Amino acid sequence: MRQQIAAANWKMNLTYQQGEQLLDGILNENIELANHQLAVFAVPFPYLTLATQKVSGRKNYLASAQNCSDQKSGAYTGEVAAEMLKSINIRYCVLGHSERREYFSERNQSLAQRVALCLENGITPIFCCGETLSIREVGAQEGYVETQLMESLFHFSEEDIRKMVIAYEPIWAIGTGKTASVGQAQEMHAHIRNLFAKKYNKATANHIPILYGGSVKAANAKELFHSPDVDGGLVGGASLNATEFSSIIRALK
Numbered sequence: 001m002r003q004q005i006a007a008a009n010w011k012m013n014l015t016y017q018q019g020e021q022l023l024d025g026i027l028n029e030n031i032e033l034a035n036h037q038l039a040v041f042a043v044p045f046p047y048l049t050l051a052t053q054k055v056s057g058r059k060n061y062l063a064s065a066q067n068c069s070d071q072k073s074g075a076y077t078g079e080v081a082a083e084m085l086k087s088i089n090i091r092y093c094v095l096g097h098s099e100r101r102e103y104f105s106e107r108n109q110s111l112a113q114r115v116a117l118c119l120e121n122g123i124t125p126i127f128c129c130g131e132t133l134s135i136r137e138v139g140a141q142e143g144y145v146e147t148q149l150m151e152s153l154f155h156f157s158e159e160d161i162r163k164m165v166i167a168y169e170p171i172w173a174i175g176t177g178k179t180a181s182v183g184q185a186q187e188m189h190a191h192i193r194n195l196f197a198k199k200y201n202k203a204t205a206n207h208i209p210i211l212y213g214g215s216v217k218a219a220n221a222k223e224l225f226h227s228p229d230v231d232g233g234l235v236g237g238a239s240l241n242a243t244e245f246s247s248i249i250r251a252l253k
């Protein structure tokens with residue numbers, strides 16, 4: 001079975017102490033993950049070591065960064081390089097979150113460089129894509145997401161592309177309480193999988209986990225994750241509550 005992933009995106013929330021409490025709350029549930037299931041915590045940079053220590057020895061629980069630089073190293077004050085993440089044993093990194101694209105002007109080309117640097121350092125990118133409300137209102141969402149994938153990912157080899165995780169996050173559903181319907185999520189996930197099948201092949205497309213993000217919570221996770229092409233979720237708000245996120249982990253196929 002394809003990998004199924006519950007990924008928490010803490011964004012710029014929680015103090016170190018609150019983060020520690022949250023991780024303890026979730027880990028104390030002792031949810032056992034099957035071989036194909038992962039729980040990933042994308043925490044702020046200063047908490048990566050803490051998260052790594054907390055999940056160590058827990059099968060398929062992992063810490064993740066929320067971003068990395070598009071440069072290898074050097075005079076880029078305030079940036080964090082993929083190589084630095086590797087040096088503290090981080091194996092996952094969220095890239096291209098819509099908040100990074102909107103507030104920090106991250107473009108498809110720069111994201112392609114970040115993906116390459118992650119791969120060079122053995123880090124799995126959780127690559128985010130998704131359309132705004134105005135794009136969905138005119139029915140242009142499929143083409144929009146295709147361009148995002150084409151410009152950031154589709155020049156990678158089949159071997160590299162098999163190392164990626166995709167997160168489809170309709171921007172109109174992020175932090176708004178509006179969730180895409182199960183039908184809308186499944187339709188876009190199937191479209192994305194089909195794009196990978198056309199560019200690479202069916203087996204590769206079927207190998208890549210595609211997560212849904214946008215107001216996932218305990219109450220809707222099971223229904224969303226039940227869709228054939230939805231392989232878990234990237235979760236913002238609901239990942240800040242131990243009970244909610246534990247239920248989301250339990251909702252994985």
Ligand code: PEP
Nearest residue numbers: 174175213214215236237
């Ligand atoms: C996100 O940050 O990726 C996200 C989907 O946020 P939320 O779950 O709060 O909508």
